[in-house]
Amino acid sequence: MALVGAHTGKAPRRSAGERPQSPPLPEVPPRRKGPRVTLARREARAAYGFLSFNLTGFILFTLIPVVFSLYLSFFNWPLTGGQHTLVGFHNYSVAVSSFGFWQVVINVLYFVAAYVPLNLVVSLGLASLLGPRNKTIKGKGFLRVVFFLPVVTPVVASSLVWGLMFGQGGIINAVLGVFGVGQLNWLGSSGLAMPSIIIMSLWLGFGYNMILYIAGMTNIPEDLYEATSLDGAGRVRQFFHVTVPMLSPFLFFGTLLTLITSFQIFTRAYILTGGGPGNSSTTLVLEIYDQAFKYFRLGYASAIAWLLFILILIVTGTFYRLQRHWVYYEH
Amino acid sequence: MKPNSQVKAKLMLRVGAAVSASALVALGAGTGTSFAAGRSGHQAHATHSTSSPSGNLSWFFWVGSPTGVHTWTHVASLVPKTYPNLRVSLTTTSWTDYWQKLPLEASSHDLPDLAGLQFGYVGSDGSFFLPLNTLIKQNHYSLAGFTPTMIKELSVNGKLLALPYDFGPVVIAYNKTLFEQKHVALPKDGWTWAQFLADAKRLTGGGDYGWLPGQSPLEMNYDISGVPDAYLQHGTFNVVNSAFITGIQQWAALSYKYHVAPTYSTAPNWATTEFASGKVAMEPNGPWGLEPLKAQSNFQVGWVEFPSGPHGEHTYNEGSGFGITKDAKNPEAAFKALTVMLGSTAENYAASVGRAFPARVAADPSWTHYAGEGAGPVMYAALKTAQPMEVTTNWTAFQTALSKYTPLVLSGSITAAQFAKDVQAESGAGAAVSPGNVAPLLGG
Known part of the structure; x- marks a missing residue:
């Protein structure tokens, strides 16, 4: 980097209370247009990326079947043929x-x-x-x-x-x-x-x-x-x-x-x-x-x-x- | 976060998203494929009709031994020899698993094109199969070569659900070698229960047993009670009656009272393994049991009818067949395949390797030749009086309940009357499944 003290290798001396002189900054390429992404949001995204493997499996093979089984429990639901009829808490009371x-x-x-x-x-x-x-x-x-x-x-x-x-x-x-x-x-x-x-x-x-x-x-x-x-x-x-x-x-x-x-x-x-x-x-x-x-x-x-x-x-x-x-x- | 970590995190994010999306797409595609297959299958029902069938058919069947897989694979390979563009791919599983997998596949509309059907399951699983009456008529297919008994056993309300491949009476298989070692005269048809019990006692001892209770308490129930289908009372399922209880009582007494049988086990294939071990002299069995028995044992197998009780000698006739399922994509082609798989060549082959006492009666000599001296006359004699077992709508639950309580009644832990009450309570309501009028199928 060629910024301050590039020639001597030392920082320029300044007196007390003196406002430091800002050295000329190199040209920074303009920011890309779009929403400003904070560090926290970037980290959150990364976390979701890591989690997505497990989360997908959990949703598909655990959450959906579990919720569906609760739904099933209120029905008379034969595996093959027959009507699926809503029976409320009948299955629970029978059990x-x-x-x-x-x-x-x-x-x-x-x-x-x-x-x-x-x-x-x-x-x-x-x-x-x-x-x-x-x-x-x-x-x-x-x-x-x-x-x-x-x-x-x-x-x-x-x-x-x-x-x-x-x-x-x-x-x-x-x-x-x-x-x-x-x-x-x-x-x-x-x-x-x-x-x-x-x-x-x-x-x-x-x-x-x-x-x-x-x-x-x-x-x-x-x-x-x-x-x-x-x-x-x-x-x-x-x-x-x-x-x-x-x-x-x-x-x-x-x-x-x-x-x-x-x-x-x-x-x-x-x-x-x-x-x-x-x-x-x-x-x-x-x-x-x-x-x-x-x-x-x-x-x-x-x-x-x-x-x-x-x-x-x-x-x-x-x-x-x-x-x-x-x-x-x-x- | 360091720049390097950011790159890694972004990479992980992308990979994670891609994998998750792929999983969802794959699942969706899988589901879509399944539904599409189901739909195309149904469409095919209505539209497909060709004289030169083609395609790949799936076939699901129960098999009890590696030789069984070989036999049925060979039968499947006969199909392209008649219909060069038609292939049949066999998938097998054990007997127990078969009756659990078939309903699951039916519920997801993913049944194979062809599947096996045993007579006992026509009531509970018959709805998974396409009635063959129309296809038989359209193809001018004759059922004359098959035993009428099996056409009746595989029909519900006049609709034939499968073409039969085997049948046979339940008789007694015995270990000739053990009889000779124990110096007990070989049993002969027409023997009595008293002779049977005396022989069983003499054969028991030194780690050997005279008798094995068999696969099901129903096998000897008719012979002992003299009442066929004693689990039915006026067409309704009801095992709490004196005929059924008497049959169970005398059968169980062989184990808990006379101690001529080894301790019963619910382990898979226990009866086959136990008898094949050579330490048991007799067991109820049928011609279907000979091939796995020969493969596992090293003694000579003899056959004899059930002993005559106070009501004479009685037995059931059992059998199985192959049918076309409701999810078959091309029932016409599947029917063509069935005609080959149950043709003379296939039936003679299956009989010659011991796998079936063929339902196509002209092929029966192939089995009797395989079985050896004495087997044929016993089967033919038993078949003269054997009756088809009437099945019920709650057959699966009934069989499960029987297997649950069998160890208790055989050990004498519960009485036969209690056994009947427990089985009744667990089996739920049921009614007889009527084969209906099958005369039109048989050309009557």
Whole structure:
């Protein structure tokens, strides 16, 4: 640039109060005609550009179907043939007044009540064993990968394998046989079908939370453990009074996600038991699927989907509000 | 923002906008194409008529094994040999998925030109198919070669929805090798329920079982109760009756009381896999089950009619066919293709590889030759008394309910009466689907 002090390389000296002499400016090309675009607007445009990928997919494949499903829920809407008739809240009232619907809701609550705490205990337990503070276990990296593998395994494939393992002559009955337990009809008995799905879900799901909690544990300052150690706290006390409070935001996040996905369980139930025997392992999403694609009642299926949404909203909303009592945010 | 960042942001903006616009255009175009195809299909119904058909036809069908895919691909390849400008492309899926995909395609007016139709689904899915009566008449096509039973089973109110490709009675398939290993005399037609139960007990033990409950509780219901279609009462769907309950009770007792059957599973293809494993001696089956069985097993298969109960021996006759869907772009060409796919050459071929006991009866010897000694006489004997199963408008829901509660009644967790009540509650209302008067189709 050849502006001020081009010859000497120094700025020209001026006395106090003297208005600086403006040097002659080079000719600036005239501005293009049109509206003046501010920096904020340019940045907003860029943001929309980045967002547009996701936003397009979200609008097309999530927002429109979700809104349409609400519309469908007020209609008697057979999949093929027949008239689409407006029935108002009839689908909702049929659902909430049917014994079958509440049986399915109880199935889901049973699954959630058993699976979520088990997932928390197993994932937190393994995170403690394979976390940064445990120096006694060797090959922790390898073990973390091993325990995380089920998360990245296709659910359909793993469900089919578990179906074989639970079957007559399967490995689970064979192992139990060693301990004198007779052949159990895991998938064909109404008492064992849901526990089978819970066991399989546990295997499939704890790895994600385990990695999440390990990540959280690496952020806990070591001096807290040193301080409590000086105060005479043992490992168990440190776990409950340092690890758990410091990890509580991670525990909250992990449990919240597990809770939501538990209400939405489908594939494992569909493949392992098909919702049976009877309706003993039918989940809400499986019921939605059956109503829509086996009985072709799209309106009724949509109504159940919205009832499920309300159920999840209530449970997660309550869980969210309760965080103030047990989640510790450092800042 | 640095100048470099601005350039990048602008680039991202443009790329993002382009991708989003492309996605929208592609979706719109896809939808438009779909609608256009639907429309052109409907237009073709009215206008297309040619003696030299041409084009590419899509064909959707259920298949249970890789050899099945090969068989039907070969059948499709026969079409251009008769009509050089006509091609048929086969798409397959499993039995269960087929009956879920077909309605979805029908709802989006995207059905293939040709599709399979099993007798049980004429009530629930028959509306997806074009009645063939007019095309049969226009083409002077004779149905004389087909078994009249299947013309009736694939008709609703006198309208034929598909040309049949196979049929056959439900009988008992047995593992000859296991009978010989256990020193049990091979069963013969005319045997009784007492003999059947005694054999099943003797064949059970050492990890082997005498009996497999089969694909559906309906298969033996008629034989045990002596009442055909006991799920219907005066044309209305109603399973809560003594005949249906008796049939279920005796059938389930083989599992929960006499313990001659392995624990039932709802796993896909469980019955086929279990019987093919060689550890089960008998199962209800039909000629359609032989090809996948031979492919998976290494024992000799024998056939015998159902045992005679207090009401004699009774069984059903079942079968399937191929039809033209309502979204077919060129029904005339599709009909021409059907005539080849169900002609003598195709039927003899499908029978010779075991895939079908042909509905075109002249081709039946090809199947009996494939099946081996003893199979033909059993099938022919059973067919003499076999009755077509009357289907209902709620067939899909009925079958779903049956499969849901079967494990419970077989394990003895619920009684047959409770089973009937549960199935009734889940299946919803239904009525018999009438085949109507098919005599004009048969030249009567």
